[in-house]
Structures are given as C-alpha cells and as structure tokens.
Amino acid sequence: MAPRLISDADFNRKLNAPDRNREHTQAFLAKGVEPFSLPGYVPPAGYRLVMSLDGKQCRLLKDDITAYAVKIVTGKCVVPGKQHCTQVMVWRTFMPEHQEALNGLAKLIFAWLLETYEIVVSDSEQTGDGRRFWEYRISEAIADPRFEVMIWDGTKDNDELTPIQSTEEFVNKWSPYAWGTDPEIHQHRLLVISKIKSAIPPE
Template identity: 90%
Template sequence: MAPRLISDADFNRKLNAPDRNREHTRAFLAKGVKPFSLPGYIPPAGYRLVMSPDGKQYRLLKDDITAYAVKIVTGKFVVPGKQHCTQVMVWRTFIAEHQAALNGLAKLIFAWLLETYEIVVSDNEQTADGRRFWEYRISEAIADPEYEVMIWDGTKEDNELQRITSETEFISKWSPYAWGTDPEIHQYRLLVISKIKSANPPE
C-alpha cells in the first residue's frame, strides 16, 4: 500500500463546504472529544484542539467548524514488530480567517506523531496536496540526522525496505518510483520516516 495519486478525497468534499463542514463537525463532537495539548502550539483565542476518545483523530475547531483535521491508523507490517502510524486523513481549510491559526500546525502534529510512534508511514492514496506535504517532511527528515527515510516496497517478495540517503536521490529516483497512478503498483510503495535506528535496513 503506497502513495497512489488520486484527484481528491471524500473528506475534502465534505469539509470544504461550510454547511457540510458544520454537519461533519457536529457528528464528530457528538461521539465525544477530549482536549489535546500539542507541544509548541497554543490555539489562538476562539480555537480549541481536540481529539477523539480513541486518540485516532485530532481537530482544530472554531465553534462548530473544523479548520484542521487529521486521522491516523496504526500497524506493524512495515517494520516487523514495530508499530507505526499513518495519517489517513489530513485536511485544512482554505478560508482566509483561519490561516493564522493553522500556521505550522500540520508540521507540529507530524513531529508529535514521530515522537509518539517513532515510525510514520505514508498513506496508500494521496492527493497532490498530500504528496507535497510528504515531500516537505521527507526533505526535512533527510537533513536531520535524528531521522532515517526509507521506502517500503510491498511489490517485492520480501517487502523490501530501502534507505533514502540524500534529497537529490529522493527527487531523481525515489519520488517518481513511489508516486504514480497504477493501483497494482503504487498502492504498495510506501514512504517511511523513522526515529528507530535499529529498524533500518543496511546500506
């Protein structure tokens, strides 16, 4: 399962329209939420960060409107015995009044997920915006010796993990290898950012 490119996602269509956003947000709130404290982020006046009781969905809300949402799933199939998380929904509003509140939020949540789970894996379907988000995170991780960046290829018999050692290598080789539109191939190539050195493959 890897970054197969798709034109849009259902949650984008639901959250982009204000009336549907309110409906979607109220349904989320009706299931119960808890306050969520994100290191390095203080919600501006009128906003609140909340999470679902199971810790799988996080939202920045203003009243009954969602300004930002992320949903995660966990698994252990990429690095045997090591739990990883995947952001299966990442959405932010394009409405101007919310942009100051959203500044840096997606990057901070991604960093928190890496601290919490130590391995973050790309979703198996992404919009063009999702791809750009991952390209930024990969570029940052390659430049940071604290992290390792890899590609997991589920089309190989042994579910091969391959280290990505430079930004040039990523741009020229691995980006076109990972992203594409073939459902038989690109859903089974995943990008991996890891803090666990022992989980990494040899050079």
C-alpha cells in the same frame, strides 16, 4: 498501501462546504472528544484543538466548524515487530480567516506523531497537496541525523525496505518511483520516516 495519487478526496468535498462541515463536525463531537495539548502550538482565541476519545482523530475547531482534521491509523506491516502510524484524511480549510490559526500546525502534528510512534508511514492514497507535504517532511528528515528515511516496496516478495541517503537521491529516484496512479503498484510503495535508527531488519 502506498502513495497512489488521487484527485480531491471525498472528505475534502464534505468539509469544504460550510453546512456539511458543521454537520460533519457535530457528528465527530457527538462521539466524544478531549482537549489535546500539542507541543509548540497554542490555539488562538476562539479555537480549540481536540482529540477523539480513541486517539485516532485530531481536529482544530472554531465553534462548530472544523478548520483542520487528521485521522491516525496504526499498523505493523512495514517494519517487522514495530508499530507505525499513518496520517490519513489530512484536511485543512482554504477559508482565509483561519489561515493564521493553521500556520505551522500540520508540521507540528507530524512531529508529534513521529515523537509518539517513532515510525511514520505515508498513506496509501494522496492528493497532490499530500504529496508535497510528504516531500517537505522527507527532505527535512534526510537532513536530520536523528531520523532514518526509507522506502518500503510491498510489490517485492520480501517487502523490501531501502534506505534513502540524500535529498538528491529521493528527488531523482524515489519520489517518481513511489508516487503514481497505478493502483497495482503505487498503493504498495510506502515512504517511511523512523526515529528508530537502523529500523531496517538485518538480512
């Protein structure tokens, strides 16, 4: 349940190949979608942003091709009594013709998740790209007084939540602590960004 570093994920391989992307996209659409309006983002001509009917998967599509995809899962294990969300299966195409449409999209979706769920938690396995994305978001949140940034350590008996006070502290101490390749350790260390101040429960 934390940022264990992994190699390129299976969904990357599926969506990177155009034929498999089209097949994967058609299967997603067949389950039902609705238009999704993301604050601050206007899809360019020919693109549409959609959300699955269960609200758990968002995609940017052009025709029957996926250009960006993110799954959303929710839970309550990190901050007692508070629901949080986690982005999983975050993927974007490397095809150059889609890059302008993707500009800023991931950051805006992350901001929407934080606004909607108030607590966003890192996923249990990440590629190197996923780690870099989270490092940017952590640094931004530390600099923003509206947010509280923490690390949750499920390897401790009491599932400790520890505040991260500065970017320097995060880079020097918590980033190497959170990310690694040991499944017994790094799947149980999560980074937390909370819009709810003092999300750390009292002793």
